[in-house]
Amino acid sequence: MKISDEMLSAFLDAALPEHEMEQVRQQLMHDEQLTERMADLAMVDSLVLQHYQQIDQQPMPAGVLQLLDNNEKPASANVVAFPWWRRAQQHVQQHAAAVACIALFAGYGLSQLSEQRQGTLTTLNSEVAQLLSSAPSGHSYAIAQQQFIPQLSFISQQGDFCRQYTLQDNKVQSENIACRTQDKWVLQASLSTERNLAAGNYQTATGGHALDNVLDSLMAGPALSQAAEKQYLTDRNTQ
């Protein structure tokens, strides 16, 4: 009886009727080539399993665990997280990202803000892009009537250079995350809040951690050190 590869394959999984299992067993006892063939087929499973088990050595993404730890999604109604995994399939235009931010802002009293005002702080314009590519974190930089304050840099799980930064004018402050993808800065998340200047200073509605969940889901590791960020900015500017 000729034992086909399909039978051998099913034999490995004990998925044949018992009489066929016995036929294969009997033939294996006398047919060395068949035994070698079965060993090869069995090795495929072993190698495939060994290869894909490697992902077990990597920590489970914090964003996924968070989904199952509480009832909140990383991108809450208040924070706009653009689905970063879709970036490969669609080139997100900067103005489209800004519009999406504005459209989805909810809470934090944002309904009181005009779209125009929100837009000035959530649009990733060329000046912001320039500073994102060159300005070290921890300093404040003036842009027209606004202040640009880069807070930290990190590498995303996609391997992109990303930055969290604040933009503010005298009435509104936005927290933002942008990543440089294919030599273009793309806004990943943005949240605007009104500044409270009544007491002579301001305070964000969230204490500055509004985008933490988004950061957790984006970051591949810890934030870049000053030196690493500097190196990255230098490399980027010399490319």
Add this chain to the structure above:
Amino acid sequence: MKAELKLLLPALRRFAYSLTGSMADADDLLQNTVLRLLDSPPATGIPLPQWAFKICRNIWIDDYRAQKVRQQAANKTELQQENFTDGEQDMLNDIQLAEVNTAMNTLPDEQREVLSLVAVQGLSYNEAANILAIPAGTIMSRLARARVAMVNALQQKGTLA
């Protein structure tokens, strides 16, 4: 359901990895699968694992396969592997395992998903058939073709003698 889903995460993640061939894409796929599951839990009587793998596979087909992510990953296999050497595996072993992913990337989708469910997840033919909504006999034939294709590819690369 969340507790049960949490227990299922490692298996679901391995499945996602075996489908996408890229750890980064696998984690994206995993996250989107979990989001979808939370929005659309299984109907009464449908086991969560079966539903979860089905959702994961559907998202992969809808969103990832069309992007040919796997083909891109195939071109960067060496880059994907270099971060995951723990020092205990020797270089030869790493190269052999990298060839496995390259070979997987050459399989037709319907063979790849069957091999993933049976070889990586250890599912029975009937369980795989339920997830893929195809007869168990089709699982058997696709699986055999997948294994044979893998043997041929790995023998060409010298990973298998």
